[in-house]
Amino acid sequence: MELMKSRKISGDDLYRMIDVDKNKVIELSEMEEEIGKLDGDFSKKEMKSIHDFFDINNDGKVEELEFLSQVQDGTKKYEKYL
Numbered sequence: 001m002e003l004m005k006s007r008k009i010s011g012d013d014l015y016r017m018i019d020v021d022k023n024k025v026i027e028l029s030e031m032e033e034e035i036g037k038l039d040g041d042f043s044k045k046e047m048k049s050i051h052d053f054f055d056i057n058n059d060g061k062v063e064e065l066e067f068l069s070q071v072q073d074g075t076k077k078y079e080k081y082l
Contacts, residue, residue, distance in 0.1 A: 001074050003039055011071035015064055025061040026054070 004014060018026050018034040028051045035042060035050070042050070054062040054070045 001071075004071075007038070011068050011075075014071070015067050019064075025063050026051075026067065027061060031062070
């Protein structure tokens with residue numbers, strides 16, 4: 001959430017940035033590559049945890065609604081602690 005706020009990136013924008021092949025799902029490899037470009041400080045294990053956080057139905061892919069739901073929930077929690 002802090003990365004999104006500091007770079008003024010919306011959830012929709014971030015989703016579109018990560019979904020490089022535009023197939024409406026984010027694979028772990030896409031997330032590793034694109035988030036790594038924004039902030040290269042994540043280990044593979046951390047990136048897998050981030051991907052799993054967004055993958056609500058545990059099918060190995062992050063669909064847009066899953067992603068946006070988690071971003072919205074995370075934003076509320078993040079702003080609560082500021």
